[in-house]
Each structure stands twice: as C-alpha cells, then as structure tokens.
Amino acid sequence: MAKEKEKEKEKEKEKRGINLLALTGGAALVAVAVNLAISAINAKKSKNHKKKDLPGSSVRIKLSASEIHKLTDHIIAKSKEIYDLVASVPIEKATYLNVIAPLVELEAYQFPLVQSCLYPKMVSTCDDVRKASAYAEKELDSHFLACRKREDVYRVIKAFVERGEKSDLESKHFVRCLVKDFERNGANLTLSKKEELERLTSQIDELTFQYINNLNGDNSFLLFHESELDGMPREFIKSLEDIEGRKLKIALKSYNVSAVLEHCKIGATRKLVATSYGKRRGKENLDILEKLVQLRHKVARLLGYPNYADFALESRMARTSAKVFEFLEDISDNLTDLATRELNILKDLKRKEEGDSQFGMEDIAYYMRRAEEQQFDLDLGEVKQYFPFDLVLTGIFRILQDLFGLRFEETKDVEAWHESVRLFSVRDISSSELLGYFYLDLFSREGKYTHTCVLALQNGCLSPNGTRQIPIALVISQCPKQIDGSPTLLRFTEVVTLLHEFTHVVHHICNRASFSRFSGLRLEADFCEIPGRLLENWCYESFSLKMMSGFHQDITKSIATELCRSLKRRRDMFSGIKLKQEVLLCLIDQIIHSSENVDIVELLKHLHPKIMLGIPFVRWNQPSLMLPSIRYWL
Numbered sequence: 001m002a003k004e005k006e007k008e009k010e011k012e013k014e015k016r017g018i019n020l021l022a023l024t025g026g027a028a029l030v031a032v033a034v035n036l037a038i039s040a041i042n043a044k045k046s047k048n049h050k051k052k053d054l055p056g057s058s059v060r061i062k063l064s065a066s067e068i069h070k071l072t073d074h075i076i077a078k079s080k081e082i083y084d085l086v087a088s089v090p091i092e093k094a095t096y097l098n099v100i101a102p103l104v105e106l107e108a109y110q111f112p113l114v115q116s117c118l119y120p121k122m123v124s125t126c127d128d129v130r131k132a133s134a135y136a137e138k139e140l141d142s143h144f145l146a147c148r149k150r151e152d153v154y155r156v157i158k159a160f161v162e163r164g165e166k167s168d169l170e171s172k173h174f175v176r177c178l179v180k181d182f183e184r185n186g187a188n189l190t191l192s193k194k195e196e197l198e199r200l201t202s203q204i205d206e207l208t209f210q211y212i213n214n215l216n217g218d219n220s221f222l223l224f225h226e227s228e229l230d231g232m233p234r235e236f237i238k239s240l241e242d243i244e245g246r247k248l249k250i251a252l253k254s255y256n257v258s259a260v261l262e263h264c265k266i267g268a269t270r271k272l273v274a275t276s277y278g279k280r281r282g283k284e285n286l287d288i289l290e291k292l293v294q295l296r297h298k299v300a301r302l303l304g305y306p307n308y309a310d311f312a313l314e315s316r317m318a319r320t321s322a323k324v325f326e327f328l329e330d331i332s333d334n335l336t337d338l339a340t341r342e343l344n345i346l347k348d349l350k351r352k353e354e355g356d357s358q359f360g361m362e363d364i365a366y367y368m369r370r371a372e373e374q375q376f377d378l379d380l381g382e383v384k385q386y387f388p389f390d391l392v393l394t395g396i397f398r399i400l401q402d403l404f405g406l407r408f409e410e411t412k413d414v415e416a417w418h419e420s421v422r423l424f425s426v427r428d429i430s431s432s433e434l435l436g437y438f439y440l441d442l443f444s445r446e447g448k449y450t451h452t453c454v455l456a457l458q459n460g461c462l463s464p465n466g467t468r469q470i471p472i473a474l475v476i477s478q479c480p481k482q483i484d485g486s487p488t489l490l491r492f493t494e495v496v497t498l499l500h501e502f503t504h505v506v507h508h509i510c511n512r513a514s515f516s517r518f519s520g521l522r523l524e525a526d527f528c529e530i531p532g533r534l535l536e537n538w539c540y541e542s543f544s545l546k547m548m549s550g551f552h553q554d555i556t557k558s559i560a561t562e563l564c565r566s567l568k569r570r571r572d573m574f575s576g577i578k579l580k581q582e583v584l585l586c587l588i589d590q591i592i593h594s595s596e597n598v599d600i601v602e603l604l605k606h607l608h609p610k611i612m613l614g615i616p617f618v619r620w621n622q623p624s625l626m627l628p629s630i631r632y633w634l
Ligand SMILES: [Zn+2]
Pocket: 500, 501, 504, 529, 532
C-alpha cells in the first residue's frame, strides 16, 4: 500500500543505518538561551490560540515554516554542543555520567522536537509548512549521519567501554547499540576507507534516486476494448479513461494491475497486463539494481561484514543471513504439500474455464477468487454495510481497552493542526496513571499523506530526575469524510488495517523502557510488526467482530456469525500459495544481497519455478516489479 517511492527511500535509509528516528539523539542540559527561544515561540503562539497546551508534551503543534527552520537550527546546534562536550572528555576520565548520560538525555530531549519538524510534512494544511518540514528532514538526516561518523566522540565512548564501569542491563545494551551505530557508519575506519565509504554511499544515494524517479516518471498504459476486460466490476470500468470512444486506458499502476489479475476473465488480458507491468523501465532499472547490489556489497565489506545481507541483518532479531536462509527454506519445504493441493484446485478451475493452457502467475489471483466464490457466498459489498467508521473505531477502542486494562478519554479543546484532529489520553484502568496520549488525524484532505500509519511524536522514557516522559502517538489515515451526513463505511481490509495501526499505538504507549532509544516503536525491524499481526486475529473472531460492527441503518443489527466465519475461512484459503510467494520474494532479496555478483534474471528463472511449484516467472519481471502480492481489490 505504501508508495513505492517512500518505501524505497525508507528501505535505503534503514539499510544504511541512517534511519532518522533511530539516530535522533536528545540533549542533556538545555542551553538557557535556546530554551528562551523556544518559550518565545510558545508565548507568541499562545497569544494567537487560546487552546490549552498538553501537560507533559514537548511536541510543538502548528509550527509555521519559519518556526520549523528555527527549531531545526536549534536541534542541530544543541546536538553539536553535546557531541563536542562528549568529545572534549579526556580518554582516561570517560565515565557514564560525562559520556553516556549526556547522549541519553540528548536523545530523549531531542526526539519530540525532531518529530515536531517532521510530522507536518504529512499532515499540514499549508504547502509552505510541508515544504519546510521536508527540507528539515533532509537537514536533520544529514546532520545526524555526520554525528554518527564522528571519530572523536567514538573514541571517548570506546574508552568508556574499555574501562568496564558497572551498569545495568538496559544501559549496557544502550552502549552496545551506540558503539554499533558509530561503527556501522564508519567512525572507526582509516581516512582512506572513510573516503571510500563516502564515495560509495553517495553513489548509492544517486542510483536509488534515479531508480525511484524512473518508476515515478513512468506513465505506461495499455488500451483495451471493453470485451477484453470481461469480468471487471462496473465500478472499475467506469473509472477508466475512454480513448476516442473505442478503447479503455489502463495505467500500469499496482492497484489497476491487482484489479485486472483478480477479476478479468480473459486470460490473454491478464497475461499482457502482468508482462507489461514488469517491463516498466525494466532494462534501465535492472541495470541500476545490479549496480546497487554491488555497491551495497562493497559497503558491507569495507565495514568488515562478509556480505550486505549480514550487515543489514545484524541489527535485527534474525542477526545472520544463514539463519534467514534456514528459516525460509524450512517454511518453504513445509508448505509444499499444502500449496501443491491448492495449486491443483486452481489448475482444475482454469482447465474448465479456459481449456488446456499453461498455468501462470497471472492466473493465481483470478482463480483464487473463483474458487472462493464457489466455496462460499461472500458479498464484500454487503460486509461493508456493517462497518460504519464511528462504530468500528469505538469497537477497536473497547477491544484494546479490555485487553490491556486501559482507559481512553477524549481531551477536548487542545491545539491541533486541523479541526478534525482529535486527541485521547490513555490511563491505566486500575491506577488511573496517565500513560500517554494519541492524536487521531483520520480523514483525507488535500496535501495530506495518502496512507495509513502511526508516528511516535514523543517517546516514553525516564528523565534524569526519575520522572517518566509520557509517550505520544499520531495515527494518520485516509477515511473519506462524508459531507451528506451519511456514515463512512469501511471495507473489511480497512477495518483490519485500522485495528492493526491501533495496536502500534498501544504498543507505543504501554512501553516501560528507560531509554528513548528503546521506546515503543523503535524496535528491531523484524519484530516491529509482530504484535500487530498477532492482534489482527481479533478481526476474524465473531464475538470481537460484532463489537466493531453494526448495520449502518440500524446499528443494533450486528454482523451475522456465518459472515464472520466466511471472512475467516477466506483469509485462510490458499494460505500455502500466498506464503510461498512471500518466501520467494524474501529469498530473492537474501540471495542477491549475499554475494557480489548475481545475474538477477538467471536467478529468477531458476528460483521462481523451484519455489512456486513449477510456475515460471513472468517474463521481464524483475524483483522490484514482480506482480503485486496476492491480495484483494475489493
Ligand atoms: Zn504495522
């Protein structure tokens, strides 16, 4: 669902270890002058707005473009000051108090300020504020990266480690991560190797940019007669541009491709769409991808890792590529029998509808849907009638409050960046302790980020005086606002997504970490989604689904138990094939990043049929342009 551009950018940042959130350090002792500057900003704001400030929050709300620039400058100056301070500590005098503590406190202090500069890019109603925020992101990104390359600071931290001062487990883990951050950015390399690293990373940046630009600039499309689109829903046909009253234009974007692959009865159309989708800037981007893989490998070798996969995995739960291979191969083997039985069902269906022709990747989604139609009568349009937005939200709140012993209460009259934004406090139900806050910015509007996500605005952690800084989250979504007063109805997949996002909120708010660095959402990337995936199961149990639903014209009429069962069975159908496809993508990623030179096309030719039970890969498709994962358009 996420934009390819955003996704690729995030991936690249994460791989290079410059994830902005992961690097935002906070400041220990805040310079009085700077504090005054911030208070001045607030004082000025409070004259214009009578709404109350949020106790315990350092998040700045509704900053103007110039305030974002000022705050960015302050953050950079403050962190430079603390880094200089740490660097000035004589090696033989390095202690937790003069080396580690200032960096810990800097991180806690700085995080909500950094987020104050960054989140407006996604939600602000003013174009100049969004631009200022995007600019701030670039500035801060490169500043934090420069900080993590500082050899003078690294040397003092290492001196502290070598002294072996006693500390608790969480502090030890913090120091280990800190040292790793510096080393992964080359702080311990010789000057010539540092220069080489610089060269490689700037080439990686350049090529990544080109790759994304190529895709974003691609406007490939196909033209079809309506008869070639037999089976497509009316709604879809109506959304297509009609060229000279004769042909319908389908832009080769993933949402259109998914829809055609799932609904179109004409095998030749599905095949043409699938093949053309992978051809978009195919050769050009394939060359870039091969170069990128080689450069990443060189970076990893320079930093002392056997290959890029091991470098990327070091900071995740899996730790090594050997473990990942073992895990993927084990899953794949165990899925083979189930997936073969599922594939045979699909092949039989195709034979009945289209006669004897080779079964391809372009047939999977279509025949899965056909099989489901035959197995049970599930009308997703009807299901949608049971999910009015407000009711779903209240239901999700009830489920999460009951599960985790929490109380959500709306706080009115608090400043926000748009009138539709709501704020909730979260308390422990038994002690009434305030645990945190979350903002909801759920309705679509012009200029707003177009996907659903959760951002941490402030991290929960312990302050130097022992008090707890409370966590604050922001949920961004894209529900259409109904202007005629009728309720917004959610598709079932949107209900699942919304619950999933709220599990991130609860996770963020319930964390009890001492360090901002380990707070809430800042986990190993391969663990982060696990709580959400686990809790999504509540969307497939009839008693909890009934808590989130009600017929929109009479909300006392809850969704039928049989319908709930069908939704669950639908999720589980063809799970073998769906997982095999995921395994294939993961294996390709692992293999190409485990050695210096891999012929990607040859790899696909060999690996695709091996994992996908003999189904050949769609010609021209390359790893980043494989068919969209099997999911549902409706
Ligand atoms: Zn998630």
